[in-house]
Amino acid sequence: MSIKGIFPIDKWDFKSRSVLAGLPDSDLEMLMANQTEKVYKLTEVIFWEGGYPSGIFYIKEGKVKKYKLDKDGREHIIYVANAGELLGYHAILSEDRYPDSAAALEETRIAFIPKEDFVKTLQHSDVLNGRLLKNLSHEFAVLANSLSMFAKSSVRERLALQLIILREKYKVNFQPGMPVEINMGRDDLASLVGTARENVVRLLSDLKEEKIVETKGRTIIVLDVQKLIKIADYK
């Protein structure tokens, strides 16, 4: 099975991932009528697990981590969302509370859209309905991949996969030719991979010796994606 089987990066590229891209102007106007914008600082929380949703969030610029806290208060990052993505709509659709928390991974500009406007637009727009169905199914498939990765793969394999994915996500900030700098703290990376910081650090230093990655302070630069793909893919 190729990496494309494990994570269908090619099927749904990061720019077109926006649920809102290509939505008719009239729908967008209805949706965005009462949006308010806010800039979240690094680590600032956007919403809390268990809270009642009062609207949805559209990331205009920046990155957001979605995470859950375990009983010891340690966080597990489920997903890193990029600019263009919509947050917090699951809870409204499932008529439930937020299943996870969200916090800014860097300075992030976000539009808040009141629940009423979202629901109204949803009732009005077949296109938005279709987009959400497609997006949700895709998100589900990605999550299912993560799950079987957790069930079947070693920490090294999971780290390799996350580095591939993060590299794609951090790419958008940089010029072609420039190396992609993954600017993420070791704690967050460990939480994403599902292990302790010390293990991530050790495995990263292995990858450094193998000339697969390079670190500059806290940023990580991937030198050889192909080798990462091999690590993530094969035993």
Next chain:
Amino acid sequence: MSIKGIFPIDKWDFKSRSVLAGLPDSDLEMLMANQTEKVYKLTEVIFWEGGYPSGIFYIKEGKVKKYKLDKDGREHIIYVANAGELLGYHAILSEDRYPDSAAALEETRIAFIPKEDFVKTLQHSDVLNGRLLKNLSHEFAVLANSLSMFAKSSVRERLALQLIILREKYKVNFQPGMPVEINMGRDDLASLVGTARENVVRLLSDLKEEKIVETKGRTIIVLDVQKLIKIADYK
């Protein structure tokens, strides 16, 4: 955090989980117009990961495992679907191939609904749209729970959680007062928990000593759900 936080069993009971329950008759008629029924034998495959979807499947009776195969050909069970649930629609919504395989866990009666009828009904029915959005969001939340369970919990904790969930799923077959028999092979249970058969067997025999479960041949009977909840919930 209570078990309700970990797995919102109470919010969406197993009978009402059907996407189709309460759908207007006209929608149901359109959807079911060309259904064909088939009985799948134990272990018989319903669809394969990577295949192109030609329709969706409605479980009338029985149970189905959804799983992925790893590179060594070992399967990892992602989800156990019960009677009343709809299968294989993610792939149609995301306009992609099946992200996982499905096979019968017991003798299972399933209605096949051609893709065209599903798509047509979807375009026609706001109710079905809403149901699918709600169901997908809910499935997503459940999967996210599994994911953080994998990331943060021990095999014993995961086993306890799966036994709680399986007990609910196998309940529907039995009369009140009768003990719920979880009739599942150790290999499948191990695959669901994300470990090897030997480990599940060992942990089950621990649970037997603790008088929390009882086994009769291959079936497992839960004697003390409260203790399972404690195990799944706290470190």
Next chain:
DNA sequence: AAATAAAATTGATAAATATCACTTTTTGGA
């Protein structure tokens, strides 16, 4: 630019889980 705090890194060790080799029990046909 020095001082301080925070984050990253390393090493040693403990704990959990996986794997292998094997025995016993269960199950489903002859």
Next chain:
DNA sequence: TCCAAAAAGTGATATTTATCAATTTTATTT
């Protein structure tokens, strides 16, 4: 009902991962 064949169970051991206790490096503030 007996007889394979399959599944379940057990024990010993290897491997992986987590945890603890430090030190070093990087980032931030004055």
